[in-house]
Amino acid sequence: MSYFTESRQARAEQLIAVYPEARSALIPLCHLVQEQDGYLSEDGMVEVAKLCGITPAEVRGTASFYDMLHTEPVGKYLVGVCTNIACLLAGGLELLEHAEGSLGIRAGATTQDGLFTLEETECLADCDIAPCVQVNHRYVRTTTPEAFDGLVAELREGGRASEIPSHGTLVRTRRDLALAVNPDDIAKERAEHRAATENAS
Amino acid sequence: MSVTEAPKIITARASFDDSHTMERFLATGGNDGLKKALAMTPAAVQAEVDTASLLGRGGAGFPAGRKWSMLRKADVSYLVINGDESEPATFKDHLLVERDAHQLVEGVTIAAYALQVNQAFIFLRGEFALGLERVQEAINDAYKAGALGANIFNSGFSLDIVVHPGAGAYICGEETALLEALEGKRGYPRIKPPFFPAAIGLYGEPTVVNNVETMSNLPWIMLNGGAAFAALGAGRSTGTRLFALSGHVRNPGVYELEMVKHTFRDLIFSAELGGGVPNGDVKAIIPGGVSAPWFYPEQLDVPLGQDEVAEQGSMLGSGSIVVMDTTTCMVRAAWRITKFFSRESCGQCTPCREGSGWLERVLWRLENGQGRIEDVDLLLDLCDNIAPGLSWPPQQTTICVLGPSIPSSIHSAISRFRDEFLAHITQGACPYA
Numbered sequence: 001m002s003y004f005t006e007s008r009q010a011r012a013e014q015l016i017a018v019y020p021e022a023r024s025a026l027i028p029l030c031h032l033v034q035e036q037d038g039y040l041s042e043d044g045m046v047e048v049a050k051l052c053g054i055t056p057a058e059v060r061g062t063a064s065f066y067d068m069l070h071t072e073p074v075g076k077y078l079v080g081v082c083t084n085i086a087c088l089l090a091g092g093l094e095l096l097e098h099a100e101g102s103l104g105i106r107a108g109a110t111t112q113d114g115l116f117t118l119e120e121t122e123c124l125a126d127c128d129i130a131p132c133v134q135v136n137h138r139y140v141r142t143t144t145p146e147a148f149d150g151l152v153a154e155l156r157e158g159g160r161a162s163e164i165p166s167h168g169t170l171v172r173t174r175r176d177l178a179l180a181v182n183p184d185d186i187a188k189e190r191a192e193h194r195a196a197t198e199n200a201s
Numbered sequence: 202m203s204v205t206e207a208p209k210i211i212t213a214r215a216s217f218d219d220s221h222t223m224e225r226f227l228a229t230g231g232n233d234g235l236k237k238a239l240a241m242t243p244a245a246v247q248a249e250v251d252t253a254s255l256l257g258r259g260g261a262g263f264p265a266g267r268k269w270s271m272l273r274k275a276d277v278s279y280l281v282i283n284g285d286e287s288e289p290a291t292f293k294d295h296l297l298v299e300r301d302a303h304q305l306v307e308g309v310t311i312a313a314y315a316l317q318v319n320q321a322f323i324f325l326r327g328e329f330a331l332g333l334e335r336v337q338e339a340i341n342d343a344y345k346a347g348a349l350g351a352n353i354f355n356s357g358f359s360l361d362i363v364v365h366p367g368a369g370a371y372i373c374g375e376e377t378a379l380l381e382a383l384e385g386k387r388g389y390p391r392i393k394p395p396f397f398p399a400a401i402g403l404y405g406e407p408t409v410v411n412n413v414e415t416m417s418n419l420p421w422i423m424l425n426g427g428a429a430f431a432a433l434g435a436g437r438s439t440g441t442r443l444f445a446l447s448g449h450v451r452n453p454g455v456y457e458l459e460m461v462k463h464t465f466r467d468l469i470f471s472a473e474l475g476g477g478v479p480n481g482d483v484k485a486i487i488p489g490g491v492s493a494p495w496f497y498p499e500q501l502d503v504p505l506g507q508d509e510v511a512e513q514g515s516m517l518g519s520g521s522i523v524v525m526d527t528t529t530c531m532v533r534a535a536w537r538i539t540k541f542f543s544r545e546s547c548g549q550c551t552p553c554r555e556g557s558g559w560l561e562r563v564l565w566r567l568e569n570g571q572g573r574i575e576d577v578d579l580l581l582d583l584c585d586n587i588a589p590g591l592s593w594p595p596q597q598t599t600i601c602v603l604g605p606s607i608p609s610s611i612h613s614a615i616s617r618f619r620d621e622f623l624a625h626i627t628q629g630a631c632p633y634a
Contacts, residue, residue, distance in 0.1 A: 023385035089449055137327065177350075179363075180349075186276075194276075
């Protein structure tokens with residue numbers, strides 16, 4: 001039995017096919033694992049290794065470099081509050097403190113019901129609406145404690161599901177076709193062209 | 202002062218609510234620049250970009266045309282678009298990928314044609330979930346419209362574009378780290394030389410790495426000509442540029458302005474732009490990303506141009522400008538910026554890995570009133586070990602420029618506000634708390 005669901009298996013195979021080298025699909029495949037399991041599971045890493053033709057240790061060794069790849073389970077909602085310079089000037093640290101109080105956890109932890117994981121983030125590139133808050137990497141633009149609490153209440157009730165899918169689902173728009181250009185053909189054409197020019201000169 | 206009459210080159214379409222749709226794109230001149238380019242020779246397209254004197258909009262400001270001309274001739278070569286946008290307070294590419302992804306795809310296709318590259322990758326930071334979806338939609342649309350794929354608009358030129366999501370690492374904005382990430386590895390910057398991926402890049406093949414904003418300028422340049430672009434701005438800084446304004450201003454946001462023709466004062470205080478500083482006055486300005494040495498009120502009249510800012514000892518960098526007013530604690534500001542570098546240091550080089558954490562801890566104790574009188578000079582000494590001489594541009598002790606960028610904010614803050622650092626020590630607390 002394959003690890004991925006049928007449609008994700010097709011997506012995984014497509015990802016391998018669109019890169020000149022299979023290992024390039026490693027990070028996109030890790031995102032795909034997170035989409036399926038909510039985090040980067042052990043089984044998922046083994047599968048990614050198989051698809052890329054490398055060892056599971058190499059997958060973990062690479063994934064551990066990246067903040068968005070979670071090798072431990074996280075909440076359904078990953079709440080990121082930015083405290084970098086532009087947000088700091090707008091009260092980002094205070095909003096993070098409020099979020100900690102509101103959710104009853106410190107930054108880095110997950111609520112007991114498994115709904116929320118809170119993170120202090122670096123700049124998220126939305127500095128004109130500061131402090132910046134993302135939930136599952138969607139900008140929610142709750143810049144005040146009141147708005148933040150309102151959002152949390154809404155998410156607890158299961159609201160905004162279409163806008164904010166569960167953690168792990170990053171890109172819902174898939175590429176709808178394979179590569180149109182065969183890189184080998186191009187390389188062959190160019191080599192032939194070069195040989196012809198060299199012969200002519 | 203008023204904003205110059207220069208056309209909006211890359212944000213014209215973004216003013217429409219549906220700017221991200223194919224319908225709006227086609228109704229507002231979409232793909233016209235590409236069609237014009239395809240009717241020219243690749244060399245003529247390159248020449249047009251040379252004439253435009255388009256400087257790269259990622260941060261280093263390297264002329265795009267020159268970068269292209271350095272591409273080593275080979276059987277296989279690649280074009281990679283840097284949309285990792287993680288420099289603190291930079292949020293212009295965010296706007297471009299969400300609001301006008303079709304324009305980006307058109308620009309990438311023009312560049313690929315000029316370079317005769319048949320596969321391009323658009324690397325976007327993973328936190329741009331919506332941006333990733335929008336760019337993928339634009340690519341899907343372009344394939345359907347014959348603007349991408351085999352034999353584009355019957356020109357005989359073929360191109361595939363693949364969107365590649367990052368996974369959260371500032372360092373991947375460094376072009377060789379980005380290539381490592383794109384190869385499925387940890388985002389470790391590569392040892393130089395080779396200095397440019399144009400010689401040895403993705404999978405060891407010649408590769409051009411260009412920024413999202415740089416690419417977004419190409420459709421307009423093709424349609425209106427490089428000379429029209431070069432007629433805007435002054436000196437080496439031609440065309441318009443996106444300025445991302447944040448911090449203590451009434452109207453933070455992204456503003457497209459003609460290069461050089463406006464000053465920091467215009468951007469921050471004009472009613473139609475930043476709208477002024479609500480509380481108090483300007484105390485310090487970060488002029489081009491947190492790697493840049495700070496500016497102060499006496500530099501408010503410096504024009505927003507690459508060389509103009511460089512002459513004053515800083516850099517325009519990524520075009521992000523942070524305003525800090527007189528209520529801002531400079532120790533706290535320097536601490537947070539340093540914490541950022543400490544978190545994002547990839548760890549390969551000792552001065553950066555160890556230095557950033559050490560600096561952050563010293564700044565943190567200072568901010569919390571637990572500093573020692575010798576800490577201020579200790580900070581400078583540590584900075585001097587990372588970037589000897591504390592000059593600008595900095596001396597490099599590390600593989601990439603992340604390390605030597607760390608001292609900028611600390612050196613700026615201490616040089617100008619040493620008494621504020623000392624007050625934290627003598628009062629045993631932050632005077633602004």
